[in-house]
Each structure stands twice: as structure tokens, then as C-alpha cells.
Amino acid sequence: MNLNMQMKPKALGRISTKGLTQEEIQDIKFMKAAITQARKAYVLGEVPIGCVIVYEGKIIGRGYNRRNTDKTTLAHAEITAIKRAGKVIGDWRLEGCKLYVTLEPCQMCAGAIVQARIPEVIMAAENPKAGCAGSVLDILNNPGFNHQVQVKRGVLKDECAKMLKEFFVELRARNKAEKELKSSQGLDEN
Amino acid sequence: MNLNMQMKPKALGRISTKGLTQEEIQDIKFMKAAITQARKAYVLGEVPIGCVIVYEGKIIGRGYNRRNTDKTTLAHAEITAIKRAGKVIGDWRLEGCKLYVTLEPCQMCAGAIVQARIPEVIMAAENPKAGCAGSVLDILNNPGFNHQVQVKRGVLKDECAKMLKEFFVELRARNKAEKELKSSQGLDEN
Numbered sequence: 001m002n003l004n005m006q007m008k009p010k011a012l013g014r015i016s017t018k019g020l021t022q023e024e025i026q027d028i029k030f031m032k033a034a035i036t037q038a039r040k041a042y043v044l045g046e047v048p049i050g051c052v053i054v055y056e057g058k059i060i061g062r063g064y065n066r067r068n069t070d071k072t073t074l075a076h077a078e079i080t081a082i083k084r085a086g087k088v089i090g091d092w093r094l095e096g097c098k099l100y101v102t103l104e105p106c107q108m109c110a111g112a113i114v115q116a117r118i119p120e121v122i123m124a125a126e127n128p129k130a131g132c133a134g135s136v137l138d139i140l141n142n143p144g145f146n147h148q149v150q151v152k153r154g155v156l157k158d159e160c161a162k163m164l165k166e167f168f169v170e171l172r173a174r175n176k177a178e179k180e181l182k183s184s185q186g187l188d189e190n
Numbered sequence: 191m192n193l194n195m196q197m198k199p200k201a202l203g204r205i206s207t208k209g210l211t212q213e214e215i216q217d218i219k220f221m222k223a224a225i226t227q228a229r230k231a232y233v234l235g236e237v238p239i240g241c242v243i244v245y246e247g248k249i250i251g252r253g254y255n256r257r258n259t260d261k262t263t264l265a266h267a268e269i270t271a272i273k274r275a276g277k278v279i280g281d282w283r284l285e286g287c288k289l290y291v292t293l294e295p296c297q298m299c300a301g302a303i304v305q306a307r308i309p310e311v312i313m314a315a316e317n318p319k320a321g322c323a324g325s326v327l328d329i330l331n332n333p334g335f336n337h338q339v340q341v342k343r344g345v346l347k348d349e350c351a352k353m354l355k356e357f358f359v360e361l362r363a364r365n366k367a368e369k370e371l372k373s374s375q376g377l378d379e380n
Contacts, residue, residue: 067282070282071277071281071282072272072273072276072277072282073272073282073302073305073306074264074269074272074273074276074302075282076305079264082262082263082264083262083264086261087262090261091261092257092258092260092261092262092265106301107297107300107301107304107305107335108298108302108304108305109301110297111297111298111299111300111301111302111329112263112298112301114297115296115297115298130336136332136334136335137329137332137334139297139301139327139329142326144326145297145320145326146320
């Protein structure tokens with residue numbers, strides 16, 4: 001592997017919308033926009049997670065994971081999208097908004113979604129190890145809180161899961177190559 | 191009530207540290223700093239919640255609730271303090287840090303604390319209706335996540351609970367006065 005080469009996600013295959021309802025076609029359209037965001041994270045060598053927030057049929061907030069790049073845990077895709085959508089709406093309450101995300105939200109992002117009163121989340125791949133839309137905890141739908149979120153699962157989940165898998169394969173290969181390079185340089189110095 | 195008057199928190203009474211350990215005295219010192227932050231929120235008419243993050247005995251991040259002022263749910267005290275501490279540490283991992291907060295964290299802030307790998311939280315008042323350090327959920331100590339947080343409870347809890355109670359009494363009186371003023375103006379117009 002050439003270490004100077006930028007990490008590059010594979011192109012999204014053609015997605016058929018034949019026989020789907022208008023709502024399903026809309027969901028695919030906005031999840032594709034979230035994937036476009038995730039691909040920006042991939043190029044940076046960040047775990048490819050992307051998010052868009054939609055209000056009255058228009059995207060009003062976009063975000064992608066930049067945790068290592070920005071050196072803050074607050075650079076998760078959903079947090080950035082919530083911040084931007086809030087500026088458009090002019091309120092901390094994102095009522096009437098739909099949040100599309102390529103991976104099941106973590107505990108922080110699920111918490112932010114509830115706090116921002118977002119009524120609906122559409123997610124792609126599940127995150128069995130850390131997801132908080134039902135996998136480890138269900139923060140989005142907890143009757144103990146003052147807001148519950150309607151969740152739609154699995155929209156373009158195969159595409160998003162595949163992108164994550166490819167990313168980790170590429171990342172491991174890259175890390176291995178870097179380690180070998182460092183090791184060989186260490187031998188040269190002795 | 192004079193509606194032009196700024197909301198003003200009462201002064202913190204004298205706190206005795208007689209017979210306390212050095213660690214307990216440190217905890218009181220930093221919780222007082224968190225209360226100073228909370229008082230800034232009070233003055234803005236925001237629910238008075240304050241937070242400081244301490245690293246190697248020094249405060250490296252401060253925050254207070256500005257949710258209505260900044261029109262974003264991301265303006266919670268803990269989120270602002272985490273953002274600032276991250277800039278000082280230069281990493282999204284806030285390892286070796288202690289977070290002091292005047293009220294039990296919500297689901298978003300508890301999630302951010304876990305995501306930022308903060309090892310210890312010292313909190314004052316509990317939040318039975320929305321707290322996520324054990325009240326509604328225990329996000330800080332969930333064995334399903336890859337990080338668990340050590341929690342110390344009740345440091346200056348009476349002082350923080352009293353401040354919150356006084357704030358809500360004052361806010362209700364203010365809201366009532368505003369409503370009466372609007373109502374009387376409405377009558378004048380007719």
C-alpha cells in the first residue's frame with residue numbers, strides 16, 4: 001500500500017427505487033446525502049459516519065465524523081448536523097425535523113437527538129457494540145424521558161455496513177504497513 | 191417584580207472545611223468554581239447549571255448552561271467544558287481529567303462524558319426526572335460500553351439544589367408578572 005495515498009471509499013452502486021413509495025424514495029435520497037457526508041470522513045481516515053437533517057423536504061444540516069481531525073469527541077456527524085440545523089431553525093428545539101444517519105447513534109448523539117426534540121430518526125447500519133437506538137441501550141425510546149423518537153431502521157443498511165467494513169479493512173492494512181515501515185526504519189538506524 | 195431587573199442568584203453561604211481531608215477540600219473548591227459558572231447561567235435567566243474540568247489540579251475547561259441564549263441544545267454546561275478542555279489537552283480523550291458539575295448530567299452530557307473517556311465525575315444535586323448518572327438511566331456506569339466513569343455524589347448538593355429551587359421560584363414569579371403585564375396591555379388595546 002502506498003502510504004501517501006488518500007483513503008478512498010468505493011462508489012455507491014446503483015440503487016433501484018422500482019416499486020417503492022414516495023416516502024421510501026425520499027428516505028433513500030436523504031440517506032444517500034448522509035452517505036456523501038460519510039465519504040468525506042472516509043477520505044480523512046475517520047470512521048465513515050455521515051448525517052443530514054431534513055426540514056420540510058430540505059436538508060438544513062449536514063455533518064460527518066471528524067473526531068481525530070478536530071481532536072474533539074463533539075465532532076461526531078450527528079452533533080455537527082444538529083448544530084447547523086439549529087442555526088437555520090433559530091431554536092434549540094428541532095421540532096418537525098428528520099435526522100438521517102448512516103450508523104446507529106452512540107450514547108452522546110442519541111442523547112443530543114432527544115434533547116433537541118427531534119421527532120424522527122432514519123438510520124442505516126446497526127452498531128451492536130455501542131449503538132443507543134436499541135443495541136446497547138435504547139436512549140431514543142425511553143419512557144422515562146420527556147421526549148421519545150420514532151425510529152426507522154435499515155434504509156441503505158447494506159451499503160453503509162459495506163462502506164464501514166471496507167474502511168476498517170483498509171485502515172488495518174494501512175496501520176500494518178506503517179508499522180512495518182517504522183520497524184524497518186528502526187532496523188536501518190541500528 | 192421589576193421586569194427590567196436582572197435575575198440574580200443569592201450569595202453562597204460560608205462552607206466549613208473543618209475536619210475534611212485534602213481531597214474533600216479540593217472537591218469543594220472545584221465545585222465552588224462550578225457554582226460560579228452556574229451563577230452566570232442564572233443571571234441570563236437560564237437554568238443554573240455549571241461545570242469545570244480539572245487536570246493535574248488545574249481547571250482546564252469551564253462551561254455554563256446557555257441553551258436559550260445560544261439557541262442550541264449543545265450549549266449545556268458539560269458540553270462547553272468538554273469542548274474547551276479538549277482544546278487544552280489537544281486530544282478527544284480527556285484521560286486523567288475530573289469533571290465537576292452542579293447537577294446530575296442529562297443523557298447527552300453523560301454520553302459525551304463516556305465518549306470523551308473522562309474517568310471521574312463529581313456531581314452535586316441529583317436530577318430525578320432526567321439525570322443519567324443513575325436517576326432515569328445510568329449511562330456513566332453501563333457495563334455494555336467500553337468506558338465506565340467513577341462517580342462521586344452530593345458534593346455541595348444542598349447549595350446547588352437551593353440555587354436551582356430559588357431560580358425556579360424567581361422564574362415562575364417573573365413569568366406570571368409578564369403574563370399579567372401582557373394581559374393588561376391586551377385589555378388596554380380593546
